[in-house]
Amino acid sequence: MNDGPRLFSILRQGPYLIASVHTALDDSQLVRFQNDLVERIGSDRARGVVIDVAALDVLDSFASRTLRDMAEMARLRGAVTVIVGIQPDVAFAMVQLGMDTGRVVTALDLEEGLAELDRGARDPTAQRP
Amino acid sequence: MNDGPRLFSILRQGPYLIASVHTALDDSQLVRFQNDLVERIGSDRARGVVIDVAALDVLDSFASRTLRDMAEMARLRGAVTVIVGIQPDVAFAMVQLGMDTGRVVTALDLEEGLAELDRGARDPTAQRP
Known part of the structure; x- marks a missing residue:
């Protein structure tokens, strides 16, 4: 499974993790x-996670559910998750x-995602006006 | 029921209470x-509570609901609750x-939980702009 290029990377940047998906992943x-x-x-005591899915040109229901589950698990471990880089076509298909x-929580790209975390990444489950 | 080691402890630290579960508790x-x-x-006039569940390797639906209820009861008594130490496997199962x-409100561990309380533990049910 580890032959060939890395399928995803998880890098640390300060208190945040940046997880990039490089290619379509199977289940x-x-x-x-x-x-x-x-x-x-x-292990990194991360307080926020940005998951970058810009490389994906399709996001099926399993992947979409997995991303949602990851965000929820991260929250239970004390980290806020922002998903960035959802392509227009992918957004269209998902809707x-x-x-x-x-x-x-979503943001346009990595930069916006990190900015969102810096703003304290409002908990999306919170009720806001 | 009080034979043997303590099943949980509730310690005071300044305006906060640190409640640790030491082993799996029955209902x-x-x-x-x-x-x-x-x-x-x-009795301790606590303004915040950290519940540490790091010792638990399983969190069933009753326990999970009880924790949620405790947080809500604490809130009604004027204290903010942060749950810390949810293990990866437990987070996975819960999701x-x-x-x-x-x-x-969750945090990685006791240290982060206390830091969260110090930050004013944004109440996730609070309405924010």
Whole structure:
């Protein structure tokens, strides 16, 4: 499985982790990504996570659910998650397919994602006016 | 029930209470923990509570609901609650089982939990701009 280029990377930047997906992941790779990330939140004492999915030109329901689960697990471990880089086509497909993404914080790109974390990444489950 | 080692401890640190669960609690023990904690919030005039569940390697739906209820009761008594030390496996299981943990403030460990309280522990149920 580790032949060839890395499928994803998890880098630390200050109190944040930047997790980039480099290519389309199959389901087992997604699960590995999930486990690695949750592990790293503990070992790096991360307070925020940016998941960059800009390299994905498709996001099926399993991947979408996995991202949502990752955000929730990260929250239980004390880190806020922002998903960045959802492509226009992907956003279109997700909405058309009626995927539930309600509780996930999103931002345009990595820069905006980090800015969002710096702003204290408002908890998306909080009720705001 | 009081034979053997203590099942949980509630310690005071300044304006905060640190409640640690030392081992898996059965349902009646959980209820006792809950009652003790709510009592202590009043007697110690606590403004914040950290509940450390790092010793738990499983958190079933009753325990999870009890923790949520404790946080809500503490809030009604004027104290903010942060749950810390949810293990990766536990987080995974909770998310997979779809447990609703939406309103509970979480942090990685005791240190982060106290820091969160010091930051004024943004109440996730509070309405913010």
